[in-house]
Amino acid sequence: MxxxxxxxxxxxxxxxxxxxxxxxxxxxxxxxxxxxxxxxxxxxxxxxxxxxxxxxxxxxxxxxxxxxxxxxxxxxxxxxxxxxxxxxxxxxxxxxxxxxxxxxxxxxxxxxxxxxxxxxxxxxxxxxxxxxxxxxxxxxxxxxxxxxxxxxxxxxxxxxxxxxxxxxxxxxxxxVSPNSTYFQTTQQLIGCRHHDSIGTMSAQCFRCALKCFKDDECLAFKYDDGGGCQVKSDLMENAHYYTRLWV
The missing domain is CATH 3.10.100.10 (Mannose-Binding Protein A, subunit A)
Incomplete structure (x- = not known):
């Protein structure tokens, strides 16, 4: 029962x-x-x-x-x-x-x-x-x-x-990862923070990060109000802007 x-x-x-x-x-x-x-x-x-x-x-x-x-x-x-x-x-x-x-x-x-x-x-x-x-x-x-x-x-x-x-x-x-920097909160902020920053992230960026996590080919992502969510299979283009995921 x-x-x-x-x-x-x-x-x-x-x-x-x-x-x-x-x-x-x-x-x-x-x-x-x-x-x-x-x-x-x-x-x-x-x-x-x-x-x-x-x-x-x-x-x-x-x-x-x-x-x-x-x-x-x-x-x-x-x-x-x-x-x-x-x-x-x-x-x-x-x-x-x-x-x-x-x-x-x-x-x-x-x-x-x-x-x-x-x-x-x-x-x-x-x-x-x-x-x-x-x-x-x-x-x-x-x-x-x-x-x-x-x-x-x-x-x-x-x-x-x-x-x-x-x-x-x-x-x-x-x-499921308790060590992920980016899955602590969905507090509303503007844009995504870089991976070496400690803190919260926006709800939109949160959803973009989750989309990347579910894509086996995704190594990085970025989110902005103009282009929305973009995921990448490499870290070469705009490496300072695309955010690598921590798991």
């Missing part, structure tokens, strides 16, 4: 910048449905037990030094889905795929992973029963995965995941 010990994470909210209240969700700590590792990533599965939005769940993952999971390769997707179906309760789980408001929902490339990459190929929407994606193009939308069949469902990022969308949980992803 699975243990049901839980760890509680809370998120402060404010109303009109004055009244403050707390929203809490729970993550499993001592049952099989948690702490799965694949290649250089570790995945933490949490349960949603109270009203919370897709954006708030994303913030909770970032506050713990990670991000909502991104399926950057078919192998990663298959490995994680296999783990979830064997160890976790059935249902919908929040993942790190979203679409900005104003973009067409029927174009796969408009859906972006938390690593900053556009979805490659056709998104496996649940179209047989509920015709997802069904949130209006004008609405910013996030994604959940049904672990029973691997199909995706969209949702308004400001909507109540528990009541409106009947979402069971969420999946955070972290880099």
């Amino acid at each position: 699975k243990s049901t010990a839980l760890m509680m994470f809370c998120l402060l909210k404010s109303i009109a910048g004055v009244a403050i209240y707390v929203t809490c969700i729970f993550t499993f700590t001592s049952m099989a449905c948690t702490d799965f590792s694949y290649q250089l990533s570790n995945y933490q599965v949490g349960r949603i037990t109270t009203s919370i939005t897709w954006l708030e769940v994303s913030s909770i993952c970032k506050s713990s030094g990670g991000q909502l999971v991104s399926f950057n390769t078919a192998d990663e997707s298959a490995a994680l889905l296999d783990f979830l179906t064997k160890n976790c309760p059935s249902g919908l789980y929040v993942i790190g795929l979203s679409r900005k408001s104003g973009l067409r929902r029927d174009i796969s490339a408009n859906w972006i992973w938390e690593t900053g990459e556009a979805y490659q190929g056709e998104i496996p929407w649940n179209i047989q029963v509920l015709s997802d994606p069904n949130e209006p193009n004008a609405v910013r939308s996030g994604v959940r995965i049904n672990i029973e069949d691997g199909k995706f469902r969209d949702c308004n990022v400001h909507g109540d995941l528990k009541t409106w969308y009947r979402t069971y949980g969420y999946i955070c992803e972290k880099h």
